[in-house]
Amino acid sequence: HKFGGSSLANVECFERVANIIASMQSENVGIVVSAMGGMTDALLNLAILAEQDDDAFIDGLHAIGERYACTARDLIDGDTLVELLDAWGRDADDIRDVLKAIALVKSAPQRSRDVVAGYGEIWSARMLAAYLGQQSPQRGGTWVDARKVVTVHQTELGPTVLWDASQAKFDDEVPADFAGVAVITGFIATDADGLQTTLGRNGSDYSAAIFAALSKAADLSIWTDVDGVMSADPRRVPEARVIDQLTYNEAMELAYFGAKVIHPQTLGPVVENAIPVVIRNSHNPAHPGSRIETGAESIDGIKGITAIGDMALVNLEGAGMIGVPGTADRLFGALKEAGVSVTLISQASSEHSICIAVPDDLAERA
Ligand code: ADP
Ligand code: ASP
Ligand code: MG
Secondary structure, X not given: OEEOHHHOOOHHHHXXXXXXXXXXXXXXXXXXXXXXXXHHHHHHHHHHHHHHOOOOHHHHHHHHHHHHHHHHHHHOOHHHHHHHHHHHHHHHHHHHHHHHHHHHHOOOOHHHHHHHHOHHHHHHHHHXXXXXXXXXXXXXXXXXXXXXXXXXXXXXXXXXXXXXXXXHHHHHHOOOOOOEEEEEEOOEEEEOOOOEEEOOOOOHHHHHHHHHHHOXXXXXXXXXXXXXXXXXOOOOOOOOOEOOEEOHHHHHHHHHOOOOOOOHHHHXXXXXOOOOEEXXXXXXXXXXXXXXXXXXXXXXXXXXXXOOOOEEEEEEEOHHHOOOOOHHHHHHHHHHHOOOOOOEEEEOOOOOEEEEEEEHHHOOOO
């Protein structure tokens, strides 16, 4: 089960999530968590502030600590609370050191940003584990640091999982006879050099699928703040409705083309292991949600519409292209050399133009 930031935004959210987990029947439950809603943005903003100014980040870090401590105090008490806040304090010292280094050189390298951004998941996992442990000492309380398990290779097109290494580490970290609830950090991972990295924005969905595959889960539930995958982005199209059933292909198509509800890479590991995925609403657990699994391709036409913003169209055209073999080969070869990933391709039948869509920020390079 994965709970996103929208399911872990405040005290009420944590209580709701704990109730959902308490109602789960299985003996072994893995809970992958995101940072509290807005936390990753707030952390990344600290790095931006540090680049601009020597100590503008101090207030920001303080505000983050206040938010965390207020939530923790309402949920947890006694020694557990003290330990949780102490751990936060130690992390804050480390973050301050990283930010000071950024402020000195006025530039935040990717590695530093990854380290700072990843704390959100560590904090929410620790807090949920502590809360569950307090609610039900025999079942909850364990948290797993995904950096000790998920090993990835970063490529231009995003991270790819090193499965053998990750499986070996998972088997070490989670004993075969484990029983109870394990709370696992989403989003963060380790790269082949042993350094901390992330799975990219919105990447906790992908973490959940990776852990589902590593643990040979019977199914994967992704709990969010809408009733399921919808026929369009509900923020733009109020009359969008929930799609009850999707094939992996349909869901993948929607995810790759902008449906924020699932991170595009999520479905890879679950398709491979034929693990069904259910997208559900933690704010409305009575709703059955959307089920994604292998099945007959849809025969009822279009299931959903998505949109990606900030794209650019690049048009290559000229009479010199007509009937000349290899033009497309040269075009895509050049784009590959430049590390530009193409989202959409169209070629006119006369062969005198090829039009491609690329992310806006790569348009100049393309
Ligand atoms: P979480 O914090 O749970 O990961 P996200 O904000 O990443 O949640 O994703 C859920 C959001 O995705 C929804 O609140 C919704 O506004 C948006 N969304 C965009 N397109 C779709 C879609 N086709 N179906 C459902 N939700 C969508
Ligand atoms: N917390 C991370 C983000 O905001 C990962 C996630 O929520 O999936 O991008
Ligand atoms: Mg998300």
